Amino acid sequence: MGHAGSTPPEGLPEGRYGPTRSAGSRRWRRWLFTGTAVVVASAVAFVGYTNLGSAPISAERIGFDVRSDDAMEITIRVRRDEPERPAVCIVRVRDSAGSESGRKEVYVAPSDGDTVLSAVVRSARPPVTADTFACSYDVPEYLAPSDGGTTG
Secondary structure, eight states: OOOOTTSOOTTSOTTTSOOOOOHHHHHHHHHHHHHHHHHHHHHHHHHHHHHHSOOSEEEEEEEEEEEETTEEEEEEEEEESSTTSOEEEEEEEEOTTSOEEEEEEEEEOOOSSOEEEEEEEEOSSOOOEEEEEEEESOOOTTTSOOOSOOOO
């Protein structure tokens, strides 16, 4: 079976299937496939790490307390990888059906470590629980405390 390039294997009509492939061609394909697999696996690992790795900022609900039929107070602990940067967290309340019935953006001031803060969230229906929705370092201008400059 060690035929050179153009002779078909025994039993096949000559000229019908073209020249047989050399071992070098198969090796080249194997390296190409391996290289492609490594690139794809690296891309999947990178995307998984960036999307599923630890968040740079997170909030944990410490407690909540019903204030009235239309308000609830939530207390959260905010943990940041850069606590010296200001942040914003969105907290929300839910009604007895589990639907979101109110939400509020809460400014998180720069600090030396974890920050514990409370906020009262208004609700369209009687609230039964409260939780955090998300946190970010992208603080909207209207939420950041003024620095004493002029407005307008």
